[in-house]
Amino acid sequence: MKKKFKLQDLDCANCAAKMEEAIKKIDGVNDASVSFMMQKLTIDAADDRFEAIMDEVEKVCAKVEPDTKILR
Amino acid sequence: MSKKQKQMVIRIVVAFIMLLLILAGEHTGWTDRIQPQMLVGLICLIPYEIIGYDILYKAARNIRNGQIFDENFLMMIATFGAFGVGEYSEAVAVMLFYQVGELFQGYAVGKSRQSISDMMDICPEYANIEEEGVLTQVDPDDVELGTVIVIMPGERIPLDGVVIEGESMIDTAALTGESVPRRVIPGDTIISGCVNGSGTLKVRTTKEFDDSTVARILELVENASAKKAPVENFITRFAKYYTPVVTIGAVILAFVPPIAGALTGVGSFGSLLGIWLYRACTFLVISCPCALVISVPLGFFGGIGAASRIGVLIKGSNYLEAVAEVDTIVFDKTGTLTKGEFKVTEVLPISMSEEKLLEVAALGEGYSTHPIAASIREAYGSALDMERVTNTEEISGHGIHTWIDGKEVYLGNAKLIESLQIPFTKSDRAGTVVYVASEGRFVGTIVIADTVKNGAKEALSAMKRVGVKKTVMLTGDRKEAAVAVAEQLGIDEVHYELLPADKVSKVEQLLETQAEKSKLAFVGDGINDAPVLTRADVGIAMGSMGSDAAIEAADIVLMDDDVRKIASVVGISRKTLGIVKQNIVFALAVKALVLLLGATGYANMWAAVFADVGVSVLAILNSMRTLRVNKK
Numbered sequence: 114m115k116k117k118f119k120l121q122d123l124d125c126a127n128c129a130a131k132m133e134e135a136i137k138k139i140d141g142v143n144d145a146s147v148s149f150m151m152q153k154l155t156i157d158a159a160d161d162r163f164e165a166i167m168d169e170v171e172k173v174c175a176k177v178e179p180d181t182k183i184l185r
Numbered sequence: 186m187s188k189k190q191k192q193m194v195i196r197i198v199v200a201f202i203m204l205l206l207i208l209a210g211e212h213t214g215w216t217d218r219i220q221p222q223m224l225v226g227l228i229c230l231i232p233y234e235i236i237g238y239d240i241l242y243k244a245a246r247n248i249r250n251g252q253i254f255d256e257n258f259l260m261m262i263a264t265f266g267a268f269g270v271g272e273y274s275e276a277v278a279v280m281l282f283y284q285v286g287e288l289f290q291g292y293a294v295g296k297s298r299q300s301i302s303d304m305m306d307i308c309p310e311y312a313n314i315e316e317e318g319v320l321t322q323v324d325p326d327d328v329e330l331g332t333v334i335v336i337m338p339g340e341r342i343p344l345d346g347v348v349i350e351g352e353s354m355i356d357t358a359a360l361t362g363e364s365v366p367r368r369v370i371p372g373d374t375i376i377s378g379c380v381n382g383s384g385t386l387k388v389r390t391t392k393e394f395d396d397s398t399v400a401r402i403l404e405l406v407e408n409a410s411a412k413k414a415p416v417e418n419f420i421t422r423f424a425k426y427y428t429p430v431v432t433i434g435a436v437i438l439a440f441v442p443p444i445a446g447a448l449t450g451v452g453s454f455g456s457l458l459g460i461w462l463y464r465a466c467t468f469l470v471i472s473c474p475c476a477l478v479i480s481v482p483l484g485f486f487g488g489i490g491a492a493s494r495i496g497v498l499i500k501g502s503n504y505l506e507a508v509a510e511v512d513t514i515v516f517d518k519t520g521t522l523t524k525g526e527f528k529v530t531e532v533l534p535i536s537m538s539e540e541k542l543l544e545v546a547a548l549g550e551g552y553s554t555h556p557i558a559a560s561i562r563e564a565y566g567s568a569l570d571m572e573r574v575t576n577t578e579e580i581s582g583h584g585i586h587t588w589i590d591g592k593e594v595y596l597g598n599a600k601l602i603e604s605l606q607i608p609f610t611k612s613d614r615a616g617t618v619v620y621v622a623s624e625g626r627f628v629g630t631i632v633i634a635d636t637v638k639n640g641a642k643e644a645l646s647a648m649k650r651v652g653v654k655k656t657v658m659l660t661g662d663r664k665e666a667a668v669a670v671a672e673q674l675g676i677d678e679v680h681y682e683l684l685p686a687d688k689v690s691k692v693e694q695l696l697e698t699q700a701e702k703s704k705l706a707f708v709g710d711g712i713n714d715a716p717v718l719t720r721a722d723v724g725i726a727m728g729s730m731g732s733d734a735a736i737e738a739a740d741i742v743l744m745d746d747d748v749r750k751i752a753s754v755v756g757i758s759r760k761t762l763g764i765v766k767q768n769i770v771f772a773l774a775v776k777a778l779v780l781l782l783g784a785t786g787y788a789n790m791w792a793a794v795f796a797d798v799g800v801s802v803l804a805i806l807n808s809m810r811t812l813r814v815n816k817k
Contacts, residue, residue, distance in 0.1 A: 127473075
């Protein structure tokens with residue numbers, strides 16, 4: 114399943130790249146991209162565990178840049 | 186400015202005033218009288234805390250999260266180092282300068298993001314549905330297929346549809362860049378994202394919101410930044426190594442020279458450590474690759490935005506970069522260089538008037554549904570009295586046999602007349618030729634040809650001007666028709682009588698002969714073109730006439746089918762890449778220079794802050810230039 118999320122207070126391009134890399138490493142994520150310009154996260158992940166994966170995504174993003182919020 | 190940014194301005198002003206007081210004190214020698222000197226350091230800690238507390242907090246938090254090499258941490262170490270070697274006011278100044286730069290950078294990025302999204306502001310907010318005489322506003326997403334919606338003057342068209350009532354002029358500028366409004370009457374199709382002019386329209390929707398033009402364009406543009414250009418990928422990889430390398434360099438710089446100096450007896454370890462620690466701190470300040478990481482994607486994003494403003498959608502930064510290197514452009518003929526509409530271009534009678542010949546042909550073709558027949562009837566123009574026509578039969582692959590006013594008439598290709606053994610002269614005209622024979626005599630020919638698009642010739646010469654070396658035309662059409670169009674437009678190479686599959690192999694052949702670094706673009710209207718569009722380095726499709734499959738397969742879509750835009754896109758692409766390269770070279774050169782000067786003691790921390798945030802701001806401002814387009 115492919116879904117898009119808006120990101121709030123993502124204000125560092127380097128962090129966006131780090132987040133993208135961290136999200137891609139999560140088990141069950143097929144593909145992910147964090148767009149600094151659009152302030153958006155596009156994620157393609159396994160359907161059955163999507164919510165659990167998103168919780169994980171939130172955790173890794175908080176590690177990279179705690180100010181950024183994923184609007185779910 | 187956001188609330189956060191306003192707070193930052195206040196902090197900057199307060200810290201700046203305090204810093205000025207301290208600097209004044211240092212200048213007049215007043216601070217020298219404070220004993221011990223440590224007290225000065227303590228005083229300086231006040232503005233330092235005011236301006237930099239969030240940096241320190243973030244640094245501490247990120248270390249806990251295992252993110253060591255981030256800029257907050259590096260700034261913290263660098264300013265702590267300055268405190269350590271007794272440069273109190275400098276530590277405050279560096280932190281202050283850094284925050285000013287960050288603020289400006291955030292502001293500039295926000296502004297450019299804003300101007301790009303303004304440009305993309307084609308998304309309709311609501312649709313009007315009439316229910317029992319009352320208009321209600323609903324979310325375009327909730328409108329079902331086939332619903333009748335009402336579009337008031339000045340409103341944005343929310344969904345694709347067909348006009349069923351009302352007349353208006355619609356402004357398509359947001360989608361096509363075309364400034365002349367288009368007139369619509371009942372029966373015309375309209376696309377979402379355009380703005381309605383002065384008339385009220387009732388429209389039956391033909392697509393749901395997710396499939397409508399506006400939703401698809403937004404999707405394409407939003408996803409465009411995900412497809413990164415090689416330059417962008419290079420910067421991302423570079424950034425990953427740059428920070429650790431510079432940081433390790435700083436550590437070596439801080440300790441190796443003092444140890445070496447102490448061993449060789451140049452000076453004491455303690456005094457040397459002070460000097461080299463300061464130099465190492467300047468290294469740390471420069472170690473963030475921000476200028477590159479922000480300005481390069483921003484440049485590409487601006488370029489894609491600029492292209493969309495002239496009605497060209499580019500599906501990714503990688504394609505924008507590839508276009509700059511295009512030196513061969515391959516065109517499909519019908520629908521791309523020509524209008525794809527067949528028109529009678531010549532009526533050549535032998536022994537009767539032109540009108541009479543056209544009348545005979547129109548009557549003869551009166552029952553046919555063939556496009557050729559339709560164009561002959563259209564050229565004749567007047568109403569046809571079909572009672573004059575009897576016993577019409579189609580001779581498959583040849584033409585028509587019929588009786589008009591009791592006279593036997595044959596209409597068709599050369600093979601037909603040959604088979605009748607009627608003497609005639611074979612035409613060498615380009616296009617489709619219809620031979621007419623009446624009562625066993627050859628009476629003339631009618632030539633039907635596709636007409637060349639307005640501006641196609643200028644488009645080709647403009648492409649040559651921007652550096653395209655070779656233009657090639659592929660067509661399934663006959664040799665004469667193909668060569669005529671190619672000559673008219675000045676195309677270098679032409680391949681005719683190709684089947685759709687042949688087009689793919691022709692493009693593959695051309696790709697093989699292509700020079701290493703140059704790229705090949707294919708331009709098509711999409712009918713049968715999807716495989717070729719995918720195969721070419723850059724596939725360019727027509728947006729309004731092309732098929733959905735072609736738009737999916739293409740990398741670049743011309744919204745208004747205007748081939749002249751191709752040269753403009755090449756221009757935008759070159760300009761964008763130029764700006765991106767300027768930024769990379771400028772940022773790396775300044776950083777390298779300041780690193781060198783810092784290591785040898787010629788550059789202080791102020792210069793280092795400039796090399797970091799100053800360069801970043803300049804690069805962002807430079808990137809913003811990609812947004813500007815010259816309309817003509």
